[in-house]
Amino acid sequence: MAAYLTRRLVQSLFILFAVSLASFWILRAAPGDPVEMYLSEPFHQTPPAVIAAVRHQLGLDQPTYVQYGRWLAAFLRGDMGYSLVTHAAVAGEIADALPKTFLLMSVATGFGLLAGILLGVWSALRPNGAADTVLASFAAVGFAVPQFWVGLVLIYLLSYVWPMLPSSGMMNAYALSPTTRDVAVHLVLPAATLAVNEVAYWQRYQRDSLLKELTAEYVRTARAKGLRGIVVVFRHAWPNSLVAIVTLLGLSLTRLIAGSYIVETIFSWPGMGYLGISAVDNRDYPVVMAILMVSAVLTLAGNFLADLLHTVVDPRVRLPAAKPR
């Protein structure tokens, strides 16, 4: 196990290095200058000498490989730098935004998982019936429909036509500090927007996974032994069907991170996605790099978690053995 963990860690470090290199170069190659963006009124030029002085101060006049080296050295020391726009410490911005994204993602995943599993089980127990057909259509729509459209429809219906939920933010406008109830109420719409895709996703996987188990030999044996149907399904087949679900859970992290950018912007939810969109618009290099690296770490962690969970839930699966000496 230790050898496997060490190997995964080393692999992850290489991947993170590659991600940082590619991201840094692509960011620098993209048109747009953060100093000009910050200093200049749109389309009115600040004196070139002023821009040059600020670029020098920020080290942006150095060759890209020098800038990368400096960034990497600082990053390895735990220094994510300062935002070019707000001058706030990037680590602080991330520390503020990340829990909010986690909250949104965990609620959306939790709801999506629960609803998806329930609907998937229902479908699997009535394959090709009316309910299964309806749910299959729902899943297709859930996969296909853009999240921003779902978000706007939910806002229109539940914040405007039948105004029962707030349309944005995470706290009441009259509150001096967000309360737990406040946050919970504001969480409903953005989480529901993310959850639509999640429900479709998990419903299909649960259905297919459970159907596969229900056709297994041990299920036929259990039925032949006279066990009641409900016992066969929920004590034996269903827990086994969750193997695939549990392992895919880790991989869903990537999907949720990507989805959060759009949803957080629509709902002004102050998480990583919201921070990232603004940083990209402004070419705020330190913030964008920090977000990319944090997202990469989360993705790798999700993949690793998926592999680990797979071995936990299914003892037939073993971690790759160490190479013999």
Add this chain to the structure above:
Amino acid sequence: MTNVARHTRVLLRCAVVVALIGLSLSTAGGWGAATEAPPGPNNTFVWASRVMDKTNPLLDMDLDRVPLWTFDGLVSFDGSLEPHGALAQSWDVSNGGKTYVFHLRKGVTWHDGQPFTADDVVFTVQAALDPKNKSYMAPAFMVAGKPVTVTKVDADTVRFDLPQPSNTFLFMMWRQNSVIVPKHLLAGVDLQTTPFDLKPIGTGPYMVVKYVPKQQVILKANPNYFGGAPKIQYWVFKELEDQNAALAALGSGEVTAAGLGGKAALTAAAKMPHVKIHGYDAGWIFALVFNVRRAPLNDKSVRQAVAYAINRQQLVKTIAGADTTVATSLIGPPGTWQYDAGVTTYGFNPAKAKALLAQDGWKAAGGGGVLEKAGKPLTLTISIQARATDSDPMPFAVAIQKELSDVGFKVNIVQLDRASLQPKLLNDHDFDAYLWWDGYSFVPDVSAFWLTKSADPTGYASPRLDALIDKANTTPDRAARKATLDEIAQQVAGDVPMIPLYYYRGHVGIQDVVGGVPQPSGADPNNTGIFYRVQDLTLNRH
């Protein structure tokens, strides 16, 4: 039970526990109960806006949000563009317009109770001009690129010595361009890290109670405000990035007011039963601006042909809205003393456009309809910004593309985000034409646009124009100044380095429970979008 099933069951139980712990932890950090009586629906104006990350006016780029409610400048301007005292009670101008002596208003205090004095003014100017602060206010205290000198005469009197006379200086002392910050809180501190940003102290009608980054800023009325204590006890700037979410919040009453960008938003707001729409001249002009360095727009005849080919009246009415005024000049708006009603305009005349192009040697080639000259087709590219914060320029671009193609142009449209577009325009001059809003000057001072150096993106250089602009900026007599401004307007109209399309009319949707909303006539130089006397607003909920 199989081993797999057993393991899965255990794992599920663990997952539930972890999720519950995670949920409670993520809701625990940093959030606590309110420490003072919270604002409520009956005493709070909630304004759907963008919450700036920095609220220190020395550093903040946008002086049109929180700082305008919490800070003041030395002077203010009314809707007729006449100056009045703000933090300065009065002022004297001498030495041929090079010396301004401001007599400060007595009895003004900062939100923390400390007295406002001349020391604060001197400190503000010096801090703004200090290059290490990279202050966005620095240009306000510079004339013709040189810094002004500020001297404390006594506790209530400050003298400014300008490097040369300037008709724009007083306008720079208005709070949209510069505000005064407290010396006792900012002298000697690191402006980039000071906690002042989270609770700025100003002299304005509202004071910051709580700043929740990226969420909202809660302000409370300043009972000691020299302009009169505000009648609405609280004001909240609530972060709302998405226009659709803002509309929903306005319609449901979640917010008291929201800006309405674009016709679709106006149409939606017009249907809301408890919302009134207020329009104001926002001080912006929407124009098609040319790169006169590059063919074919380096040819004045071609630019004039473009001007005749565009039906501005129809475009503006259809796309921008019926209450929007077609623009004719950067010097305006109509109704103000500086506007030249007789400036040359180009009415919609496609036949004249075709005639100009034909005279210039552009002839039809083949059956394609695109004109050619010396084997080169008559093409131009219009650049627009993607994700523009105001109205989307794409409908105008598409409409102009159609109208120009009717007279023989081939028009392409390129849409880029601001970060990509800006260097193409400013550095590389890699564009033919761009559609954009820009602020026109209320003062007026068009040097930002048409001085040879400032007109760099367009390449429109005219020493005669430079001299006229200098003359307009230094002539104290209004009648003489008007004559010079008319000459400027006529030259620019004749040379057509840009085609003005419309004076941007801003709109705000406000719940009908709000009273005292001013009806500005003409210009709103304060750029508060009609909230320039926030202290007069009332909230009449039943």
